[in-house]
Amino acid sequence: MKGEAPPAGAAAAAPAAAAAAPVAAAGGPVRDLDAESAKFGVRRTLLERGMFARARKDGTAVPAMAGAVAAAAPAAGQAAPAAVGGPPPVSGPPPGVRTQRLLTVVKAGAIQGTTREPQDKVNVWPHLLAIEFVALLVMLALLTLMSAFIDAPLLEFANFNEQPNPSKAPWYFLGLQELLAYFDPQVAGVLLPTFGMIALMFIPYVDRNPSVRPSDRKLAIAIFTVFFMASSILTIFGSFFRGPGFNFVFPWRDGIFFDDLKTLLE
Incomplete structure (x- = not known):
């Protein structure tokens, strides 16, 4: 007994469903970039760039975005974009375009607030000792000049019979x-x-x-x-x-x- 051939419509829909299945499986959770932009005060375009850069770095699929899921999913009776022959995805930026990567987002208060107060103190070494050493050299030079121009002779030998008075x-x-x-x-x-x-x-x-x-x-x-x-x-x-x-x-x-x-x- 010979089996019946499947209908032509079912045969055409099977490749489309098979092609759309990996996209849905790789999408993962949906990210609401509009809500994140309002919460952290960061533009939506920066969040998208960061999401794409993280996906390229980790080698994973790009998470689905709220507001773009309906447009990405194929409508009933239409072929999935993966089944339609189109240009391959671009692996890098176009020539002459310089890309930037968003590492992290920090609130302004976390980096602008300072808790350490400035101190008007310096270490003993080398600041204080260097000044004292220079002062020592200056005083030594001054005493050397005074000894060259001012005479300070010694007195005669002491005489025990004649004591100075006073x-x-x-x-x-x-x-x-x-x-x-x-x-x-x-x-x-x-x-x-x-x-x-x-x-x-x-x-x-x-x-x-x-x-x-x-x-x-x-x-x-x-x-x-x-x-x-x-x-x-x-x-x-x-x-x-x-x-x-x-x-x-x-x-x-x-x-x-x-x-x-x-x-x-x-």
Whole structure:
């Protein structure tokens, strides 16, 4: 018994259905590019380019787009576009056309907001140490020039039978020597210098005011002024106003009894 031949219409529709099946299977989920464009604030054309570029990179089919599904699907009784002989798909851009690829989309607030505040600080090395080294070289050159033009001869050999009167310390110790005329040696030579050195060491831990304006540092400036003026007055008195026996004298009447200063003036 011979089988009946299928109708001509069914035979013509079979290739079209077979050709349309891969397109529908490869389409996957439908993307609503209009909704994504309104949500992220990105133009629809950029989203389409990104979708096509991702499909080419991964080697997958391009997802279907809402609004284009009906146009892409063949109507009833028509052949699918794949069954109709047409030009092959273009694998690359036309000559002279430069393509761009959309990597990602970032909201403006995520890249414009800054959380780190600028700091007016620098590292100790090399910024601070370089400046201090240059200052050291400048001071060394200045002292070398002073030693070449200013004479500082040594005194004669010490004679134990003839002691200088008055016997004064170097100028940077004359303030402490002047204190010996007012206080006990234990206080003037031990307690007060020790207290001064400890106070200098504790200054960075006590004074934490970052301001450099004088109006914001009245207490610190007042304390520094008192100690600076006190040490200056003691040094000046010990240099100019102390004569034989370390007694009080007037330098403009009795003379200057300070060997280092007399040598410099001569």
